[in-house]
Amino acid sequence: MTSAAHPRVAAVTRLLAEAGGTGEVRVLPADVRTAAAAAEALDVPVGAIVNSLLFDVDGAPLLVLTSGAHRVDEIQVAALLGVGRIAPARPDFVRLHTGQPIGGVAPLGHPHPIGTLVDIELARHDQVWAAAGHPAAVFSTTYEELLRLTAGTAAEVGNGPVDIDAPAMQGTSQGAGA
DSSP: OOGGGOHHHHHHHHHHHHTTOOOOEEEOSSOOOSHHHHHHHHTSOGGGBEEEEEEEETTEEEEEEEETTBOOOHHHHHHHHTOSOOEEOOHHHHHHHHSSOTTOOOSSOOSSOOEEEEEGGGGGOSSEEEEOSSTTEEEEEOHHHHHHHHTOEEEOOSSSBOOTTSOOOTTOOOSTTO
């Protein structure tokens, strides 16, 4: 079965249309399990890729939609939520709460509503690309539409973008947290 015919991709496509989503669902030639791979396949900056990261907050799911050029600061997000800690979800927890596999978790189409934080760094891009229920399927949207589609909350989920698109400058270092 091709990913375009995959039931999760079909469900996400239908939900997007029902919610008035304006973007297109696109099937990429291969699974794209990293933001860098998705950005390369779509010929867009890695910051325009939406990473869907599920966290376990005392047994409850939290979806953080972050820029592919941004790292989630778990301590910062826990403080924002007023909880002691958040932990990256295990694959079985992700599948239970989203019905989708890691690498293909769409921002919508979950069995039950999931509290969602949407990284403000995504607002830097006119168009962003999010997973569509399968590792080889994505859809285009905007930051504002992503907030609307998910009923998400705009949040600063890290200390700023990791600027992997910029050329390295002599005398400076780049990398996570830079």
